[in-house]
Amino acid sequence: MKTLHFAIIGAGTAGLATAILLTREGHQVTIFEQVNELSPVGAGLLLQPAGLAVFEHLGVLDQALKLGAKVTGLEGQLPNKRLLVNSHYHQAGSNLYGLGIHRATLCHVLIQKLKEYSSHLTWRMSHTVDRIQENIHEVRLFGTHQQQSFDACFDAVLIANGARSQLRPPAWVKVDQAYPWGAAWSIVPECPTLDPEILHQFYDRSKIMMGVLPTGAIPTAPQQRLSSVFWSLPTSQLQSFLQDESAKQQWLKQVADRWPDVAEWLRRLISNEYNQPQWLSAQYRDVVMSQFGQGRIGVIGDAAHAMSPQLGQGANMALLDAWAFSQSLQAAKQNQQIDWSALWQHYHQHRRSSTQFYQFLSRLLTPLYQSDHWWAGGLRDLTFPWMYQIPYFRKEMAITISGLKTGLFQQLDYQQVAQYAGKDHVFNAKTESLPEYE
Numbered sequence: 001m002k003t004l005h006f007a008i009i010g011a012g013t014a015g016l017a018t019a020i021l022l023t024r025e026g027h028q029v030t031i032f033e034q035v036n037e038l039s040p041v042g043a044g045l046l047l048q049p050a051g052l053a054v055f056e057h058l059g060v061l062d063q064a065l066k067l068g069a070k071v072t073g074l075e076g077q078l079p080n081k082r083l084l085v086n087s088h089y090h091q092a093g094s095n096l097y098g099l100g101i102h103r104a105t106l107c108h109v110l111i112q113k114l115k116e117y118s119s120h121l122t123w124r125m126s127h128t129v130d131r132i133q134e135n136i137h138e139v140r141l142f143g144t145h146q147q148q149s150f151d152a153c154f155d156a157v158l159i160a161n162g163a164r165s166q167l168r169p170p171a172w173v174k175v176d177q178a179y180p181w182g183a184a185w186s187i188v189p190e191c192p193t194l195d196p197e198i199l200h201q202f203y204d205r206s207k208i209m210m211g212v213l214p215t216g217a218i219p220t221a222p223q224q225r226l227s228s229v230f231w232s233l234p235t236s237q238l239q240s241f242l243q244d245e246s247a248k249q250q251w252l253k254q255v256a257d258r259w260p261d262v263a264e265w266l267r268r269l270i271s272n273e274y275n276q277p278q279w280l281s282a283q284y285r286d287v288v289m290s291q292f293g294q295g296r297i298g299v300i301g302d303a304a305h306a307m308s309p310q311l312g313q314g315a316n317m318a319l320l321d322a323w324a325f326s327q328s329l330q331a332a333k334q335n336q337q338i339d340w341s342a343l344w345q346h347y348h349q350h351r352r353s354s355t356q357f358y359q360f361l362s363r364l365l366t367p368l369y370q371s372d373h374w375w376a377g378g379l380r381d382l383t384f385p386w387m388y389q390i391p392y393f394r395k396e397m398a399i400t401i402s403g404l405k406t407g408l409f410q411q412l413d414y415q416q417v418a419q420y421a422g423k424d425h426v427f428n429a430k431t432e433s434l435p436e437y438e
């Protein structure tokens with residue numbers, strides 16, 4: 001088959017993972033990235049088992065495990081110390097676990113892998129793509145580089161430029177709106193008192209939420225283990241939290257009144273005048289699309305389905321998009337050509353119901369943790385303990401958090417995603433069986 005030349009817009013999780021898969025298959029890829037240099041700034045994130053299956057498929061799991069922090073479960077405490085959320089990956093499958101990882105490490109392992117295929121890859125850093133035009137036999141990109149315009153032609157383009165994308169075709173966008181709540185976050189030395197294999201969350205009603213995520217280490221300081229601290233706030237209060245010392249003191253008091261042990265650790269961190277935690281803010285968007293691709297244009301990662309990080313699925317979904325796209329490309333080869341409509345049909349079969357499931361759940365659950373509704377926290381505190389009493393729901397929650405759900409009653413098989421049997425392997429969605437875990 002003729003080698004295809006793909007443009008990927010955006011060198012985030014989705015773009016880098018897709019670039020590995022396409023270059024590994026022998027295609028040419030040009031990555032357009034607006035920033036000069038991929039900066040190591042970013043909160044830690046939790047890669048769920050589904051994302052780790054893609055890491056195994058990409059051949060980067062071993063590297064990621066060296067620096068990341070293995071996470072066995074999620075525990076969410078109320079002020080009275082009762083565990084409201086108590087999900088452990090082994091409840092979904094005996095060998096499953098998550099990985100807390102610094103964004104710099106995530107980026108590092110993907111870029112190291114890409115170096116193996118460098119003869120098929122062209123980097124276009126500090127290139128901002130502004131517009132895409134599809135013609136019958138090609139797609140043309142228009143953009144700016146150092147205040148000069150540029151344009152270039154490709155066989156196909158993948159839009160992977162994140163939640164704020166202005167490039168996704170407007171006709172496919174059903175929802176594109178900012179969330180009213182976000183988070184202030186900081187990366188700090190690992191907490192010595194909390195279990196280092198658990199994502200710890202702390203909630204009081206729907207207004208107070210804090211998370212402490214094991215984050216592993218960064219490649220330049222592999223001995224220093226880190227944690228990410230998240231403090232949930234309405235977006236209108238984020239700037240004052242970052243700039244105002246008294247807002248941080250007030251935060252410490254709110255934590256100390258409820259969880260004194262954790263507050264003691266935080267107090268020591270922020271009173272260390274030689275190594276003050278750096279705080280940054282994160283804001284979220286909700287993006288829902290009616291389709292993810294057509295013809296020679298596709299949209300992947302947050303650009304296709306941004307959502308609140310409450311379920312910790314964004315990077316996993318970006319990785320699953322990359323995997324599904326490469327599978328669909330293989331399946332759509334016909335007589336030395338690509339049947340683009342077959343490709344998108346296959347891709348939508350893989351990704352649509354799973355994405356819908358997680359977006360629906362995220363929209364349902366986020367207000368229970370981040371909102372001003374007086375009833376939201378109470379409703380959550382009444383229903384969750386009841387659900388954890390029932391083994392079926394306990395297991396379903398663990399599978400959901402694992403990122404493996406493809407619908408209410410369906411799930412992906414970890415091994416089916418993880419395996420890589422060389423260039424000719426295709427996972428056929430039509431004959432797919434969905435085996436149970438355990």
Ligand SMILES: Cc1cc2nc3c(=O)[nH]c(=O)nc-3n(C[C@H](O)[C@H](O)[C@H](O)COP(=O)(O)OP(=O)(O)OC[C@H]3O[C@@H](n4cnc5c(N)ncnc54)[C@H](O)[C@@H]3O)c2cc1C
Nearest residue numbers: 010012013014034046129161162282301302313314315316
């Ligand atoms: C605070 C926070 C915590 C999170 N926690 C988790 C978690 O625990 N687990 C999880 O799975 N996910 C988590 N997420 C979500 C996760 O980070 C994202 O879903 C994931 O990084 C999306 O990757 P992406 O490649 O789609 O986009 P991005 O990582 O946003 O990458 C997009 C890239 O495109 C570039 N770009 C933008 N516009 C252009 C343009 N016009 N031309 C060229 N380049 C362009 C940008 O510079 C950027 O490099 C979290 C997110 C936040 C904010």
